[in-house]
Amino acid sequence: MTVLIVGGGPTGMAAALVLTVNGVDCRILERRTRASNSSRALGLQAKTMEHLAGLGLADDVQRVSYELGGASIMKGDREVVHLPWIPPDSRYPYTYVVPQTGLEEILRGELARLGVPIETGAEVDRVEQDDDRVTVTLTGGGSRTGEWLIGADGARSRVRTELGIDFVGDATGETYFLADAILQGVPTERDSAMWLGPEGPLMLMSLPGREDLWRIFVDRTDRSRHGELGEPDIATLQQILADRGHPGIRLTELGWTSIFRTRIQLAERYRAGRTFLAGDAAHVFPPFGGQGMNLGIQDAANLAWRLARVIRHGSPTSLLDAYERERRPVAAATITDVEGRRKVYALRHPLARGARDLLFRAFGSNRRAAAAGSRQNAQLATSYRERSWRDRFAGDTLRVGDRAPDGPLADGRLLDHVGLDHHLLLLFGDDLAPQHPDLVVVRADRTGELATRYGMTEGGYVVVRPDGHIAELGQGRPSAAALALR
Numbered sequence: 001m002t003v004l005i006v007g008g009g010p011t012g013m014a015a016a017l018v019l020t021v022n023g024v025d026c027r028i029l030e031r032r033t034r035a036s037n038s039s040r041a042l043g044l045q046a047k048t049m050e051h052l053a054g055l056g057l058a059d060d061v062q063r064v065s066y067e068l069g070g071a072s073i074m075k076g077d078r079e080v081v082h083l084p085w086i087p088p089d090s091r092y093p094y095t096y097v098v099p100q101t102g103l104e105e106i107l108r109g110e111l112a113r114l115g116v117p118i119e120t121g122a123e124v125d126r127v128e129q130d131d132d133r134v135t136v137t138l139t140g141g142g143s144r145t146g147e148w149l150i151g152a153d154g155a156r157s158r159v160r161t162e163l164g165i166d167f168v169g170d171a172t173g174e175t176y177f178l179a180d181a182i183l184q185g186v187p188t189e190r191d192s193a194m195w196l197g198p199e200g201p202l203m204l205m206s207l208p209g210r211e212d213l214w215r216i217f218v219d220r221t222d223r224s225r226h227g228e229l230g231e232p233d234i235a236t237l238q239q240i241l242a243d244r245g246h247p248g249i250r251l252t253e254l255g256w257t258s259i260f261r262t263r264i265q266l267a268e269r270y271r272a273g274r275t276f277l278a279g280d281a282a283h284v285f286p287p288f289g290g291q292g293m294n295l296g297i298q299d300a301a302n303l304a305w306r307l308a309r310v311i312r313h314g315s316p317t318s319l320l321d322a323y324e325r326e327r328r329p330v331a332a333a334t335i336t337d338v339e340g341r342r343k344v345y346a347l348r349h350p351l352a353r354g355a356r357d358l359l360f361r362a363f364g365s366n367r368r369a370a371a372a373g374s375r376q377n378a379q380l381a382t383s384y385r386e387r388s389w390r391d392r393f394a395g396d397t398l399r400v401g402d403r404a405p406d407g408p409l410a411d412g413r414l415l416d417h418v419g420l421d422h423h424l425l426l427l428f429g430d431d432l433a434p435q436h437p438d439l440v441v442v443r444a445d446r447t448g449e450l451a452t453r454y455g456m457t458e459g460g461y462v463v464v465r466p467d468g469h470i471a472e473l474g475q476g477r478p479s480a481a482a483l484a485l486r
């Protein structure tokens with residue numbers, strides 16, 4: 001057994017799939033005995049969809065989701081601002097709305113198809129490691145040993161505790177009710193709307209599968225502080241809707257509910273020895289913008305292709321150091337962004353709320369700002385550029401670490417050829433392709449759209465990593481060093 005994965009949530013299952021398509025043996029240890037029925041995260045962003053496409057699963061997600069673009073800020077029955085969505089440059093340019101349970105079913109189905117074991121009822125209690133292997137002890141007795149371990153065991157990660165890694169941060173003090181409910185008489189045609197009143201936000205988001213199925217997300221912080229929280233049952237939620245100015249919305253059925261207390265925490269390190277943290281085990285923050293689960297799946301992709309190169313292809317273990325170097329700053333930046341949204345949504349003072357609404361109006365009518373916001377929310381703006389002065393000020397000029405832009409080839413599009421199980425060499429011009437057993441080679445001509453986008457009208461090459469970022473690029477023929485597959 002090579003890689004043990006603790007936790008069979010979206011992060012752990014995604015890691016297992018990427019390892020498996022790379023031919024690496026792995027096993028998931030999951031303490032549950034049954035699949036979770038907890039609806040939780042709702043949105044898959046473009047970047048995650050590109051990874052799922054690399055696993056052959058994007059079509060499955062599209063079948064059970066709908067495409068969300070934009071949101072409304074409402075006052076009563078009136079839309080006061082439409083926050084537009086400018087579809088970014090991706091084959092999947094929307095947020096794909098599906099409850100987390102729906103995504104987990106797809107991931108679990110694929111793992112079963114590929115014969116990857118998920119050991120259920122296996123709760124990890126202790127983690128011990130030396131230079132060659134990691135051993136976990138289960139609460140019910142017994143142990144499992146692997147060469148590497150991924151702790152994808154969620155916000156209360158036992159693996160993180162066992163490694164002695166600090167989870168820096170705290171509760172932010174807000175309490176929300178979450179509920180999936182059948183609602184009649186919702187006063188908007190949009191799929192996503194929010195009312196930002198003096199008691200904090202009320203948000204409604206349409207769910208796939210039924211016209212009248214909605215996610216309710218409502219701030220209960222003030223009530224909670226006064227000890228009047230109540231339960232998110234039909235009567236309480238119906239009363240909340242009336243109190244928030246919506247006596248016309250009728251709640252007729254209630255599905256999953258939850259009381260959500262916001263926390264912001266980031267693991268001090270993502271690695272200790274042969275063990276890594278990924279997903280909620282490494283970072284937690286409120287769900288504004290639907291980023292959390294996406295970040296976890298992207299952690300999994302970044303880590304798993306690296307592990308596969310080390311295990312299967314003998315790449316140096318230094319390749320693994322870049323996992324934390326790349327992914328932790330992405331989580332830190334997301335936390336800063338989400339924290340900004342949280343504070344803005346939570347404003348109570350009328351003057352502050354008035355100023356906020358003016359800002360939203362300005363944002364809504366500024367196409368450039370909306371395009372940048374959409375790209376960021378889609379997680380396509382993520383770059384792993386080195387932080388040298390030269391790279392920092394390179395502006396739009398493509399650099400190592402940037403996401404490889406898509407574009408047309410004679411045979412399909414570039415991103416059709418990117419996959420989580422290989423590096424890709426894109427050659428501009430007719431030079432002979434260098435021989436390399438682990439590379440997929442594609443060609444583009446020097447006069448086409450791709451050559452312009454990559455600045456390669458004089459010829460050159462780009463090596464694209466399995467997760468769609470640029471590993472190397474340069475003019476002329478690639479050297480052996482350029483093809484070291486980092």
Ligand SMILES: Cc1cc2nc3c(=O)[nH]c(=O)nc-3n(C[C@H](O)[C@H](O)[C@H](O)COP(=O)(O)OP(=O)(O)OC[C@H]3O[C@@H](n4cnc5c(N)ncnc54)[C@H](O)[C@@H]3O)c2cc1C
Pocket residue numbers: 006007008009010011012029030031032040041042043100122123124125152153154155157158159178258259260278279280281287290291292293294296
């Ligand atoms: C109430 C709620 C609402 C949310 N809403 C949203 C939302 O609207 N949008 C959004 O983007 N995100 C939301 N999130 C966050 C989102 O659900 C997480 O980001 C996502 O589940 C992270 O996936 P993960 O695989 O990293 O962790 P998890 O989904 O937590 O999976 C961890 C897995 O590890 C298992 N496990 C734990 N400990 C052990 C152990 N010791 N041994 C073995 N197995 C173990 C657990 O049983 C679980 O299956 C919400 C979270 C909650 C709690």
